[in-house]
Amino acid sequence: SSELTQDPVVSVALGQTVRITCQGDSFRSYYASWYQQKPGQAPVVVIYGKNNRPSGIPDRFSGSISGNTASLTITGAQAEDEADYYCNARDSSGKHVVFGGGTKLTVL
């Protein structure tokens, strides 16, 4: 199976732009999904596919892939964006799913 690597902690000033990255060979074949998880809550998908946002997700969230790195960008971070963010994708076999270790985003 594949591994996905995320920075454990990232911070951003209120209103600024932040990029959270996820590295892994999976992204040479598959798109990433990004999930936001707040304390005591279930994860919620914020980006999936090429750069798709489910209904209700603000357009300040966007996603991209370059080589083996997937990125989640928040343009104009808000206080409510403070959360843990996880990337995931299919593994190299295509039959399993893998998650990154998660990134704790702090909005200063």
Added chain:
Amino acid sequence: QVQLVQSGAEVKKPGASMNISCKASGYTLSAYYMHWVRQAPGQGLEWMGWLNPKSGDTNYAQSFQGRVTMTRDTSINTAYMELTRLSSDDTAVYFCTRWASGTLDPWGQGTLVIVSS
């Protein structure tokens, strides 16, 4: 709306088994694969496996092979996940989540399982 509602918290003894249910509403269970993911206290998300509710086919993460069984009852739109030979390392919140459009959405509310003697 599409919703997954899981069974309630459990406390188990080491060596026992757990069985969590996940009732789907707003869609037909057999139309989408169901995945199970767990999260130990303060830790990240760990994928456990998937169930094809239409055929009953399953695929499990290597780390759970031999201990996990995912099943379903399509007549009541419910999926189940059984984990046997529990140890304290299995203390976690367990989530069911639907695979749709290449992503996991929505997620159940989570079921806390505590394994303690």
